[in-house]
Amino acid sequence: MDSRWSGRDADSVIARYAERGVNRDLALRVYTSRLLGQDPRLVLHGGGNTSVKTVATDLLGDRVEVLCVKGSGWDMAAIEPAGLPAVRLAPLLRLRGRDALSDEDMVNLQRLNLLDSAAPNPSVETLLHAFLPHRFIDHTHAVAVLAVTDQPDGEARIRDLYGDRVAVVPYIMPGFALAKAAAAAYEASPGVDGMILLKHGIFSFGDDARDAYERMIALVSRAEDYLSRGRLSRGERTLVSAVLPERLAAVAAVAPVVRGALALPEGAGAFRRWVLEFRNDAAVMGFINGRDLARYAQAGVATPDHVIRTKGKPLLLAAPAADDFAGFAATVRTALADYHAAYQGYFARNNARQTVPKKPLDPVPRVVLVPGLGLFGVGKSAEEASVAADIAEAAITTITDAEVIGRFESIGEADLFDMEYWSLEQAKLGRAVEKPLARQVVAITGGAGAIGRATAAAFLREGAEVALLDLDGAAVAAAAQGLGKRVLGLTCDVTDAASVRAGFDRICQRFGGLDIVVSNAGAAWQGKIGDLPDELLRRSFELNFFAHQTVAQNAVRVMRAQGTGGCLLFNVSKQAVNPGPDFGAYGLPKAATLFLSRQYALDHGGEGIRANAVNADRIRSGLLTEAMIAERSRARGLDEAGYMTGNLLGREVTAEDVAQAFVHQALALKTTAGVTTVDGGNIAAALR
Ligand SMILES: [Zn+2]
Numbered sequence: 001m002d003s004r005w006s007g008r009d010a011d012s013v014i015a016r017y018a019e020r021g022v023n024r025d026l027a028l029r030v031y032t033s034r035l036l037g038q039d040p041r042l043v044l045h046g047g048g049n050t051s052v053k054t055v056a057t058d059l060l061g062d063r064v065e066v067l068c069v070k071g072s073g074w075d076m077a078a079i080e081p082a083g084l085p086a087v088r089l090a091p092l093l094r095l096r097g098r099d100a101l102s103d104e105d106m107v108n109l110q111r112l113n114l115l116d117s118a119a120p121n122p123s124v125e126t127l128l129h130a131f132l133p134h135r136f137i138d139h140t141h142a143v144a145v146l147a148v149t150d151q152p153d154g155e156a157r158i159r160d161l162y163g164d165r166v167a168v169v170p171y172i173m174p175g176f177a178l179a180k181a182a183a184a185a186y187e188a189s190p191g192v193d194g195m196i197l198l199k200h201g202i203f204s205f206g207d208d209a210r211d212a213y214e215r216m217i218a219l220v221s222r223a224e225d226y227l228s229r230g231r232l233s234r235g236e237r238t239l240v241s242a243v244l245p246e247r248l249a250a251v252a253a254v255a256p257v258v259r260g261a262l263a264l265p266e267g268a269g270a271f272r273r274w275v276l277e278f279r280n281d282a283a284v285m286g287f288i289n290g291r292d293l294a295r296y297a298q299a300g301v302a303t304p305d306h307v308i309r310t311k312g313k314p315l316l317l318a319a320p321a322a323d324d325f326a327g328f329a330a331t332v333r334t335a336l337a338d339y340h341a342a343y344q345g346y347f348a349r350n351n352a353r354q355t356v357p358k359k360p361l362d363p364v365p366r367v368v369l370v371p372g373l374g375l376f377g378v379g380k381s382a383e384e385a386s387v388a389a390d391i392a393e394a395a396i397t398t399i400t401d402a403e404v405i406g407r408f409e410s411i412g413e414a415d416l417f418d419m420e421y422w423s424l425e426q427a428k429l430g431r432a433v434e435k436p437l438a439r440q441v442v443a444i445t446g447g448a449g450a451i452g453r454a455t456a457a458a459f460l461r462e463g464a465e466v467a468l469l470d471l472d473g474a475a476v477a478a479a480a481q482g483l484g485k486r487v488l489g490l491t492c493d494v495t496d497a498a499s500v501r502a503g504f505d506r507i508c509q510r511f512g513g514l515d516i517v518v519s520n521a522g523a524a525w526q527g528k529i530g531d532l533p534d535e536l537l538r539r540s541f542e543l544n545f546f547a548h549q550t551v552a553q554n555a556v557r558v559m560r561a562q563g564t565g566g567c568l569l570f571n572v573s574k575q576a577v578n579p580g581p582d583f584g585a586y587g588l589p590k591a592a593t594l595f596l597s598r599q600y601a602l603d604h605g606g607e608g609i610r611a612n613a614v615n616a617d618r619i620r621s622g623l624l625t626e627a628m629i630a631e632r633s634r635a636r637g638l639d640e641a642g643y644m645t646g647n648l649l650g651r652e653v654t655a656e657d658v659a660q661a662f663v664h665q666a667l668a669l670k671t672t673a674g675v676t677t678v679d680g681g682n683i684a685a686a687l688r
Contacts (some may be wrong), residue, residue, distance in 0.1 A: 001144075001221045003034050003214050008209075017426050022081045025054035026068055028209035029136065030081055030281070035213060042140040042220065045387050046392050047305055048201070051129035051137045052209070056086050058115055065089045071120030085119030092130040094208050095440050096183065101176040103424050113150050121237045124424065127179035130181070132186055134205035135214035140202040142305040144223035147401035149198050150302060158196050163228050166202075166219065173304070173412055174416050196220050198410050200303055202308055218676035230405035239290035239403055244372045245321035249328065251278055251373060252505035253561070254320050256513035258376060260562030261332045269669055271564045273439040274364065276512025277385035277463055279393060280374030287396045288369050293401070297369055298308055300410025302398040304419040312346070312416045314367035315339050327559075332361045339365055346572025350417035358421045367392040380439050382465045382511060388637050435463025436667055441514040443467045443507055445494050445551055448475035448523030450621040451571065454655035455518055458482055458663045464516070467507045471496070471521070475562035494521045504554045513562050516666050517555040520571040522590075526622045529584035537585050544589035545596070553599055556609060565608025569662050570597045572675070574617035578685035594675065595653055601673035610672035612665040616645060616658045649683025 010031050017027035029052040036050065037043045049070035050514035056066045066086040070076065074083030091113050095101060099110075103124070110122045123129075127369060128138050148157050158168055167185040167293045172178040182203070193215040194204035204219055205576065223433035255276055264272040268339035290296070298313050315334055320328040343363035351358050366388040368376040375396075377389025410416070446452045449467025456466045456479070466487045470476035473491035480489025488510050492503035508516050525540050527533075552568050559566035574580075575587035576594040593613070633643035644652040661676040668674075675687055 001039075001041065001217055001224055002219045003041075004535075005210050005213060005544050017081065020081075023054060023056075023496060025052050025135070025209075026081050026084065027086055028052070028197040029068060032136075032138070032209045032288050033070070033076045033079045033084070033214040034139060036140055040390070040394060041144065041397075042142050042216070043076050043139070044390055045309070046073070048076055048138075048140040049125055049129075050076065050084075051087060051110075051123075051126075051287065052084070053135045056088075056115060064115075066115060067092060067122075067126065067130050069126045070123045072123065073120050079499070080216075083120070085122055086115040086202070087126065087130075088113040088115070089130060092127060092515055095127065095176070096131055096180065097318060103175050103422070106176055107424065110150050124174045124641075125179070127176055128174075128182050128203075131179050131183035132203075133363070134207060134212065135207050136526070137203060137205045138216045139201060139203045140210045140216060140220070141198075141224065141305070142216075142220040143195065143302070143398045144220055144227055144401065145202045146199075146302050146398040147227055147408075147417070148223050149196060149200075150402050150408055150410060151406045152397060153196055154409070155405070157406075158198070162196070162219070162223060164189060164191070165193050167192045169195060169197045171197070171199045173415065173422075190430065196204065202569070209659040227401045227405060228400075234404055235326050238287055238293070239400060239481045241286075241289050242291040242293065242371065244289060244319045246371045249320040249322045250505070251280075251327050252508040253325065254328075254334055254373060255376070255508045256558050256561035257332055258317070259328045259512035260564050262364055262368075262378060263562070263564045264362065269565055272362075273564060274378045274380065274512070275382045275385045275439060275441065275516065276368075277377040277379070277382065277389045278374055278509055278512075279377070279389050281393075283396055283400065284375055284393065287400055288371050288373075288375060290403075290470060292368070296399055296403055296408050299399075299408050299610070300416060300571075302395040304411060304415070305418045306391050306395060306415055308387050308425060308567070310395070311343075312413075312420065313365070314392065315343075315365035317368065319369045319372040320370060335529055336365075339363070346413065346417065350414060353391065354421075355416075356423075359426060363421070369446045376512065380434070381463075385512075393657065419588045422671075435461075437516075437663075438463035438664075440468070440516060441465045441511040442516040442518060442666070443469060443504070443514050444518040444520055445469045445492070445547075446571075446622075448472050449481040449520075450655040451619060452518075453479050453483070453615075454659040455520065455662050456487065458656070458659035459666070460484070460486070461514075462465065462663055464666075466512050467503075467510070469521075470505050478508075494551055495548050499551045500547075500554050504558060508558060513558055514555065514566070515559075515562075515564070516567045516569065517551060518571070518662050519551045520570045520574070521547060522571060522623065523587040524583070526582050526586055528582050531584055537588070541583045541589045541592075544586060545592045548593045548596055552596070552611075555608075556600070556604060559609055560607065561654055563608070567666050568597065568600055568609065568611040569665055570594070570611070570613040572597070572613040572615050573659070574615055574677075574679055574682065576613075576615060577619045577687055578682070597675075598673050610669075612668075612671060612674045614658060614661045614665070615675050615677045615679070615685075616653065616661070617682060617685065618647070619655055619658055620644075621655060646677055646679070648683070651680050653678055653680045 013031040014027045033050040051069035068084040069083045169185045204216035262274045340363040366378045372653040379385035399408045442464045448470035469492035476489040480487040489524040541621040573596045577592040579587045597611045633640045661678045
């Protein structure tokens with residue numbers, strides 16, 4: 001690992017922040033914190049922290065010594081000065097003389113001494129930073145260092161590796177006791193460059209930013225070299241492989257089975273679902289195909305704060321043999337039931353020793369390992385699933401290296417529980433309110449059109465994960481990008497069964513499955529029915545009827561694999577119930593599609609799959625173009641505004657109104673075989 005320090009970059013950061021009144025110390029603190037935070041071998045997703053001791057002016061104009069330390073909720077990769085709140089140093093130092101301090105009192109005292117009352121909570125490791133004398137202090141959970149310390153003889157290995165360059169601190173949970181132990185360890189050997197916290201991570205320090213940073217790089221590099229020597233002496237780079245079935249089931253088939261099994265029933269057809277993120281790079285495969293997977297994968301976390309994002313253990317499944325997929329699906333449910341029982345046992349055992357009983361967390365794993373296939377990160381959103389997968393990958397690097405040089409060993413169960421059920425974490429429970437469609441995945445066909453995009457935006461606002469499918473690849477990519485990085489855009493010809501199947505497979509790979517389908521793609525053809533070319537009517541049936549059937553069938557296939565119900569929504573248009581002149585080519589297949597939605601409601605209601613339709617009219621879209629609006633207005637002797645507002649309410653109906661109707665139907669858990677009319681009022685087209 002090389003130092004990425006650049007004098008020029010450092011100077012430009014200092015100059016840029018000086019214009020905003022940020023002093024040199026804090027600017028450099030931001031600069032090297034980012035250097036550390038941007039390297040996943042050192043820091044991941046809010047892990048690690050840094051500080052600088054400097055002087056600041058408070059609101060009374062007094063110059064005070066402060067500790068600027070990473071605030072909770074900030075990621076070092078993109079930290080700003082606001083992410084390093086200033087805390088008065090003197091009161092922090094006075095705490096050193098105490099014998100004990102609760103986490104709540106510690107947080108309270110830290111907040112009371114912030115210079116800005118609106119600043120985020122200073123890191124739980126604030127006192128450790130305060131008690132050490134150095135101006136710049138860097139802390140990471142470097143994967144290479146963890147591989148050396150996460151061993152039964154980790155302390156001896158660390159002492160061998162670093163000699164008197166580092167102080168060694170035994171495992172203690174972050175907080176006051178750890179801060180005191182670390183300060184004592186430093187004072188016993190004050191010449192050191194850094195400090196190893198066994199089974200937790202590494203600190204480096206110095207009197208300027210570059211020293212502290214480059215000491216971190218040097219110390220971590222030494223661990224990396226030690227690991228490479230270990231690999232060479234063993235003559236191999238990977239773990240010993242297990243024997244796997246010859247033909248494995250595909251990710252797209254496995255993911256919905258896993259996702260469905262993970263969902264927690266909440267009664268009345270509702271489920272607490274999860275979103276998955278799949279990974280299968282070479283490092284993951286070497287790890288999950290290892291002969292001793294069951295031992296090392298279940299041995300615990302690589303560093304304690306991973307437990308908050310990944311729980312203590314992943315769910316370990318059997319390799320999914322393609323020729324016995326039904327057998328695999330059955331074992332998933334059993335493995336998960338065993339996981340729940342083991343987690344509840346762990347909770348009960350450790351809760352019994354608490355003076356204040358803890359609130360149990362859900363028993364759902366956040367990482368699922370499937371030998372032969374890959375791993376799934378699990379979260380309540382795609383973003384959270386991706387964080388879990390990132391942390392799982394970092395842990396895999398640590399554990400693989402640890403196994404190559406020795407045997408991976410984590411902290412004990414009691415320490416793990418104390419971290420997972422930390423009072424500061426427990427206090428956050430129940431505070432976040434989830435959006436109504438959070439944890440659900442929606443696929444929208446005709447996704448690049450006006451109604452498709454408006455529908456995607458409406459489902460995103462309600463918290464859903466969104467996949468857009470459209471025939472126009474460039475348009476769907478642009479639409480997905482325009483809606484944000486969470487949205488998946490896929491090229492798909494809904495009239496081609498193989499294309500639809502491939503699209504649904506991609507959705508299952510990306511999110512783990514799906515819950516709602518908005519079958520919206522369509523196109524209008526015109527002509528008097530008596531003169532209509534047969535070929536044109538058949539073409540319209542392909543898109544406006546058979547494509548809906550292909551999409552719905554694929555959705556039902558995935559929903560069945562999940563076993564958590566689902567929702568099919570069809571865009572049927574006013575033509576389905578009220579024919580317009582010369583519009584038979586469009587209205588006939590749409591009428592069949594309205595019937596199709598009722599058939600799905602009837603045949604699949606018993607599986608918890610609902611089917612509803614939206615019957616909309618006069619929406620500016622690819623179907624009703626500006627040219628058509630002009631032509632129809634003329635034919636009716638109206639101006640355009642008069643034509644577009646020609647309904648009982650006298651208001652133009654928009655794509656957003658249609659989108660809202662789809663959202664409403666997705667949320668109405670007791671509504672199936674329904675039709676929602678979105679046309680501003682048209683008695684002739686009203687359903688009877
Ligand atoms: Zn830490």
